[in-house]
Amino acid sequence: MGALAWVALAMLGVMLAGWAWQRRHQNIGIVDALWALGVGGSAVAIAAAGDGAPAVRVALAVFGGLWGLRLGWHLWQRVRGEAEDGRYAHLRAHWHGHQGWILGFFIGQALLVVLFALPFVAAAGQPEASAWRIALAAVVWGVSVGGEAIADRQLARFRADPSNKGQVCRVGLWRYSRHPNYFFEWLHWFTYVVLAAGAPLGWLAWSGPVVMYVFLRWLSGVPYTEQQALRTRGQAYRDYQRTTSMIFPWPPRRSPASESPP
Structure with a gap:
């Protein structure tokens, strides 16, 4: 567990630097990039220190490191x-730009890196270095990271088209889930459940998918x-909510407005 203390100290420094960066650039979004890189880096560090x-x-260092990168x-x-x-931007306005609240948010993200480590x-x-276990973990990792990359690319391409401004992305994976990137992000954490199966602390690996789902779904x-989408896209997003699964991909339902009257 000593490696977790080093992860915590390192991430505290990283997030303090990120907080200083956002003060200059007025962009809290840097916290997300630092969180992902921090979690990936913690996988590499803990793999190196493990016994x-x-x-x-x-495998842990490769899977976690490449995912985070x-x-x-x-x-x-x-x-x-x-x-x-x-x-x-909404959060900054809610806090009236108070840097103390924003700093606390960054520090909280540093602690979350430890939780997800x-x-x-x-x-x-x-x-036990079981070949089948590592191979299965590689399959889970490949499907989840590949799926998330595809979803991210589809959304980026949609947003880059000026004609789509104010519209709801329903292309590709986004036709079957309102948050396919979240689905594959959640799925990714089963990689470590597979790797840790049968280990002395194997049960601890389940904290990944469980905690990630709680954060994605409710926190x-x-x-x-979705609050932001409703603020910017209004009725179009409400229609999307009615017809499209929230996280788990599923064929879309027919919109009531599109159904023919009896």
């Missing part, structure tokens, strides 16, 4: 190329994103 089978720890880079591209995300501790202690994911 489990070397093959499992290498891809997501962090994607989020950084958005932060540096766009105005502050509407969710964070717990599955890595479980996997890094896996004593920081869907609620804030």
Whole structure:
């Protein structure tokens, strides 16, 4: 568990630097990129410090590190190329720009990195280097990270088209889920459940998908994103909510407005 203390100290420094950056650039969104990079970095650090089978720890470092690098880079591209995300602009307005509240938010994100590093501790202690277990984890990782990358790319392409301004993205994976990126993000955490299966702390790996789902569904994911979508897209997004599954991909329902009268 000593590695978690180092992760906490490192992330505190990173988030303090991120808070200083947002003061200059008036963009809280940097916190998302730093969180993803921090979680990915913690996977690498914990894998290096673990005492489990070397093959499992290498897999952990590769899976966690590449996931964090891809997501962090994607989020950084958005932060540096766009105005502050509407969710964070609303939060800044709610706090009247008070930097003390914003600083507390950044510190809270540093603590969340530690929370989401717990599955890595479980996997890094896996004593058995089972080839089938690593292969299954690779499949889960590939499907989840690939799916999230596709969803991110589809949304970015949609938003880049000026003719889509104010419209709701229903292309590709977004036709089947209002938040396909969240679905694949949640699915990704099962990678470490598989890697840690049968390990002394294997049960701890379940904190990843469980805590991630709670945050996405009820705390920081869907609620804030959909509130912002309703503010900016209004009735069009309400129609989208009625016809499209929230997180888990599913064929869309017919809109009542599109049904023929009896």
